[in-house]
Amino acid sequence: MSEQPVGRSGERVVVQLYVVIVALAGVMGFVLGNIRPSDLEPELFGVIALPPTPLGVAIYGLVTVGLGLGVLLALVVYISRHTDDDGQRERQ
Template sequence: MSEPAEARSGQQIVLRLYVAIVVLAGVMGFVLGSIRPEDLEPELFGVIALPPTPFGVAIYGFVTIGIVLGVLLGLVVYVSERIDDAASS
């Protein structure tokens, strides 16, 4: 059985939301790659060229959004832990 809403921690909800957003970015990349726009040339961080296929664009979406949101989420966790430590001292 699932836990009641009150028992879920904020970290679990944020992690699930992060995973959902990254998966959605990959799915949207696959859809965009299926449409095949004329000048579609996905490159990871301007360095690694990916094929303009549905899977190439999906990988681009997964990796780009995953890393960008992951770094931002990591910074939020880092700062929130530091603020909690400073407040309890």
């Protein structure tokens, strides 16, 4: 009897990596907020002003990196699900 190799789904690994990167951005934002540079003024999308506190900078990091990578990840997932292996669109 041959055993099948144990592995992870590629999509699952990418999503786990996404979560780790977004969490790391939040942690780095918190650290940067604790350092408190004098010119730190986080603004989400250039509109929503956040306080220059550790929590405010962590939220800024989480949202900006999460949204930026999330849009790209969603685009990759959408394209991968709607194309054939040959690179042609599926007809549904």
